[in-house]
Amino acid sequence: MQLDFTRIGVVGTGAMGRGIAQIAAQAGSTVYLHDSQPGAAEAARDHLHQQWLRMADKGRIDAGQPQLWRDKLVPVASLGELAPCTLVVEAIVERLDAKRELLLQLESIVAPDAVLASNTSSLSITAVAATLARPERVAGFHFFNPVPLMKVVEVVAGLRTSAAVCERLARYARAMGHTPVMAQDTPGFIVNHAGRGYGTEALRIVSEGVADFATVDRILRDQVGFKLGPFELLDLTGLDVSHPVMESIYHQFYDEPRFRPSAIAAQRLAGGLLGRKSGEGFYRYVDGTAQVPPEPAAPVVAEMPPVWVSTRAARRAELYQLLKDLGARIETGASPSAQALTLVAPLGFDVTTVAVVERLDPARTVGIDMLIDDAATRRRVLATNPATREDMRDAAHALFARDGKAVSVICDSGGFVTQRVVATIVNIASDICQQRICTPADLETAVTLGLGYPLGPLAMGDRWGPTNVLEVLFNMQTVYGDMRYRPSPWLRRRGAIGLSLTHPES
Template sequence: SIYRHYYDEPRYRPSVITAQRLAAGVVGRKSGEGFYRYADGKAQVPAEPPAPKVDEVPPVWVSTRAARRQELYQLLKDLGARIETGQSPSSNALTLVAPLGFDVTTVAVVERLDPARTVGIDLLIEDAATKRRVLATNPATRADMRDAAHALFTRDGKPVSVVRDSAGFVTQRVVATIVNIASDICQQRICSPQDLETAVTLGLGYPMGPLAMGNRWGPANVLEVLFNMQTVYGDPRYRPSPWLRRRGAIGLSLLQEES
């Protein structure tokens, strides 16, 4: 495997879930079962569960450190939320945080927020470009606050997934890892940045290559996600590649080669 070939380099370590499924032969469409079951080659996706019904959504306060904070404010206005604008939330407010790489628990502790009323939302990617919103609770989040946030963010019909506390949510962790591995490939001079992009877009059919993906969402943002996930988990899997770290730090494109 690539992992063994690179002397167990943590960046290439497969996830436990993936390794278990490969060992069991549960490889997706080819075997008829993977993360989904397949019938006639089509994934059997469960029906979207209904959003919880709440009598009233409490006023919403947004962390001053939230990613895409102004965009989040506009989204809340469009959804008809009552927004608090004070320096700190009132005693009955739903508190929203939008961290990059950190989990909701860490943000609540660092910002001295009441964890019982704190819910996170993933905004690495702008909301208009997504088909689903992802919220995260922490171990202390009250059920009524979780349900209020869920109900609020489905008001315009976009589906919402609520996950348990996880540094990097889902999308941040996946995107940052892909960009980081691609950056490391370029750092090792296995291929040029442009050749890598061509191989991924033409060979794998991705709409954009991993380096272009990193540029789209911001090398500095991807770098922040990796640094913060490494802090939370202590896992060298998320150690940023020098290629990404240097270009993110000085504001260069990830496609930029050294002269």
Template sequence: MASRQYPIATIGIVGTGAMGRGIAQIASLAGLTVRLFDANPQAAAAARDYLADIFVKLTVKGKLDEAQAHAALARVIGAQSLAELADCDLVIEAIIENLDAKRALFRELETIVSGRCVLASNTSSLSITAIAAACTDASRVAGYHFFNPVPLMKVVEVIDGLRGDPAAGDALMDLARRMGHTPVRAKDMPGFIVNHAGRGMNTEGLRVASEGIASFADIDRIMREQAGFRLGPFELLDLTALDVSHPVMESIYHQFYEEPRFTPSPIASTRLAGGLIGKKAGEGFYRYVDGKPQVPAEADAPATLPKCVWVSGRQPAARDAVLQLVARANVALDEGERPADDALIVVTPLGLDATTAALEEQLDASRTVAIDALFPLAAVQRRTLMTTPATTRAARDAAHALFAADGVPVTVIRDSTGFVAQRIVATIVNIGCDIAQRQIASPEDIDLAVTLGLGYPKGPLALGDALGARTILTILRNIHGVLGDPRYRPSPWLARRAQLGISLTSADAADAAS
């Protein structure tokens, strides 16, 4: 039986909020005829007025000429009823994130449009298969998940339901490219790619905060200035707003039947209940004045350097990096097999807390301070130190002075398995690996979706390769070993590739060869 073809020239959009307007903007600029429908007729008219204003602004900025702007707006047509979408080749719903509402809409649309019309949902977390089950013909139903703001977020997820016709998905992939976006293909699984992968940063950042390890601001500083992310987890949560992000966290957690990797945090639920949802409310994890977060200032670094320093040799490369900083600060090095009684003790654990690292080497915990050397110590814009519960203030301050001596700011945190950056980054990589293991998307599309959809410096698989898959595996195994928490169990994709020494971005060789 020949596959159906789905040529797309006219699209209908149901729901004219921020997402519907954004999709209409890029579609009309790409030359498509757009029919806008909203249950509220005033909303549809307002959306067209909004687009008219946007096109004027783009003309003023020189991004469109007047002829292009007039032509694009002329292609946007308000619809007074769903029946006016009858001639559409594609209808995209962008309504409330409610399964019953979406199923009812698709059931009605199916009686209006032709058999060659693709029905697409812009859902961010609901099952495409479940939505399609309301239709007599589930094969032409697919997911088409854009990100807000649509014109700027240049990625779209194309999701195939279990009964979906691959040709319908192919048509949506082609259309995305016509509209100037990068499409990625995903199977119908909770969170698809981006919202699934995003659990690593947000839920682990919340977990670190919930353990009292560091403040929201310090966690964000570490992830920006040490790990190289554009935003830390709490800056990101304030930007997206908890009334949007927390329900997604809960939805993905429950859809995966309480998978420990995705456990939401009571910190977020409590703040949501109290209305501290983020920037748009003026207060979230930060308070905002004139749209700017009010971030507590950092105290100056202590001035008194240690008399001498003993550095653990458990991680040779990390030890060498620490020794360079010690030499740069002109501090004496204790080169004995065991630390002298007056030496500051520095350890460089991967995935362990400072307490466990000290006990494993039978070191004096009162003089032990750990430094995170996952990222190059000489190149980072921030360094992270970690104390044991027994570390004295004198030892802590001496270590702070030492590692800030070259002007790089230092954050001192309480004892944590895996510091802050190690555990958040390892969780990001691990969840990305699990998406690949489940064959939800190709390794290439996973990294592409995350870099474009979340703005990470690298996709999770490329990030794991850059830091070393074996290093990430060690971090996770050590955290899991100390805490016994299954959220840190390594993905088989990570474990096997780390042990074989092959890239996390590589598919199985037999599959690639075929």
């Protein structure tokens, strides 16, 4: 493949700069390395050489390749030595003033048609380029850490960026073995924007006393298939990184309720409970291993009550079949008997609201989350309301654990856990498309590669039903009275006409 850029400059040789230099050299470009710290560029070259030697020792690359690639790395002491470069990527400190000053210097050094790219993760490309004489040649080129393993890069167009510049960067990304996604300049671009729903909604769930950190993590791993629960992920990333991003995006969107950060995270950050790196975050770590509280065993119940299922339950037929498979005594009358365990399966509503609306005895009423079909999940989630009797709670837990599947019992919550988090993720993604920040296809690619979700957000919405997601959002907004849960117009329109959320906008 012919390279768009055979000579590139990388300014800043920290983890991101080294990673960009590595994949550029491996693609065949000569890479000029510059860092303001004396010796840092040489150290980066030596670090990469040692890394390539280890790869060769393991048989992953040919024995002669490390030296060939090392020869592609050229440390330079001054910015002026970047003059031959047709592309310069800055990967310096995340400060607008510093990036502007650097690009102003580079503009007077490189050729008029050279491309200037910023690896910024949170700053506006329009703002970064605003003081330049030729802002049309500046674009975002946002890689993820570690660069060689995270195979996606956001190519971000500022208000004045030339389309041709973005096209060249996208081709170059492919030559480096990465998948480019095209984004308009907006806070968080695609990945950090779309990723707001996972952690912030989980934090809100815990802040309401619905469940603890470990329970929320178990539910989202086992019901949806996330590789890491939200609190495991926050501990891995570190709150010193994650919480400022939450606050930055929230304020950049002028306090948009969907992105509201949590006082829980702010408190932990202030207390130095950053996660793995500090030995304690949402979990405590011993020798790098999280100390997770054991999951409560299913209770032993001597005599099971009969079970009555609400006529309005989601997936009612499937729930009936599940109860039969579990050997429950099922009541089929218009209303439950005085002894019956009463099951409701709402979408978005809490158990309390359903018990009141359906005139059920709250003391005997338990909710079950049926958004996801039972065969597709490794865990069942039950919710009590404030009046649920202990014997009814235990009976429901024991019944749904009969076949050995894991069961979590949480306190009352509009949307349980999975409904809330999935609906929030889908809703934010839908609004990204509504704003035309990127195409639906690029959004799905960016999130699956950049965040490692089991499905793209729009595919999640399609899999579990746009109308179901809409019902969850509408009902949660009723329960909480919070604009956080207002449905995106993109989602509402597609739900109304039965159109896939991944269908491109015309």
